[in-house]
Amino acid sequence: DSGVTQTPKHLITATGQRVTLRCSPRSGDLSVYWYQQSLDQGLQFLIQYYNGEERAKGNILERFSAQQFPDLHSELNLSSLELGDSALYFCASSGRTGYRETQYFGPGTRLLVL
Amino acid sequence: ELKVEQNPLFLSMQEGKNYTIYCNYSTTSDRLYWYRQDPGKSLESLFVLLSNGAVKQEGRLMASLDTKARLSTLHITAAVHDLSATYFCAVDILNTDKLIFGTGTRLQVFP
Numbered sequence: 001d002s003g004v005t006q007t008p009k010h011l012i013t014a015t016g017q018r019v020t021l022r023c024s025p026r027s028g029d030l031s032v033y034w035y036q037q038s039l040d041q042g043l044q045f046l047i048q049y050y051n052g053e054e055r056a057k058g059n060i061l062e063r064f065s066a067q068q069f070p071d072l073h074s075e076l077n078l079s080s081l082e083l084g085d086s087a088l089y090f091c092a093s094s095g096r097t098g099y100r101e102t103q104y105f106g107p108g109t110r111l112l113v114l
Numbered sequence: 115e116l117k118v119e120q121n122p123l124f125l126s127m128q129e130g131k132n133y134t135i136y137c138n139y140s141t142t143s144d145r146l147y148w149y150r151q152d153p154g155k156s157l158e159s160l161f162v163l164l165s166n167g168a169v170k171q172e173g174r175l176m177a178s179l180d181t182k183a184r185l186s187t188l189h190i191t192a193a194v195h196d197l198s199a200t201y202f203c204a205v206d207i208l209n210t211d212k213l214i215f216g217t218g219t220r221l222q223v224f225p
Contacts, residue, residue: 002156002158031211033211033213035215042215042217042218043202043204043215043218044215045212045213045214045215048211048212050211055211056210056211056212058212090156090157092157094211095211102147102159102162103147103159103211103213104159105149105156105157105158105159106156107155107156108155108156
């Protein structure tokens with residue numbers, strides 16, 4: 001158990017809908033990262049927040065957005081969902097110092113868009 | 115753009131045998147991670163290699179890093195069934211926290 005929690009575990013929804021994924025980092029960690037894992041794209045970095053501020057952006061679609069709240073939990077919002085958004089979404093946390101530390105991954109949220 | 119390639123993509127091996135997984139990356143980095151993922155599960159951190167020539171061992175797994183060749187290896191010694199999983203290497207881009215993952219190597223160990 002990495003100490004990173006994610007909810008929900010599974011999501012099934014329809015195209016065009018909007019969902020929110022939630023992540024709580026390990027106690028004391030300031031950075032939260034979001035990754036998407038799919039069969040065709042592999043594991044892709046989406047976005048990073050550090051202590052409430054966006055720090056780095058990867059291959060995140062404009063339909064997707066994220067934020068980190070004052071209690072350091074983070075939410076990833078996916079809107080206008082398409083079939084191709086079906087994937088496993090991981091949250092990771094690190095960074096008691098905020099820079100280049102091992103990232104610890106949560107259990108993931110499996111999203112299926114029908 | 116940083117690319118991280120792993121070889122092989124799939125490896126089926128008999129228990130007791132040895133094998134090496136290779137991870138090549140395309141740009142300068144001084145930090146490389148190895149993760150393990152069991153089917154349907156999350157990623158578990160195995161090793162962090164912090165400098166050229168770094169070598170780390172845990173049980174039957176040994177990882178090394180050659181930053182000049184931009185190559186890391188994960189060596190499996192006397193494989194056992196419990197090692198069956200997908201192994202990912204990941205490289206971080208200098209001066210950022212962004213991790214770029216390799217394609218993954220799916221390892222299957224059979225009796």
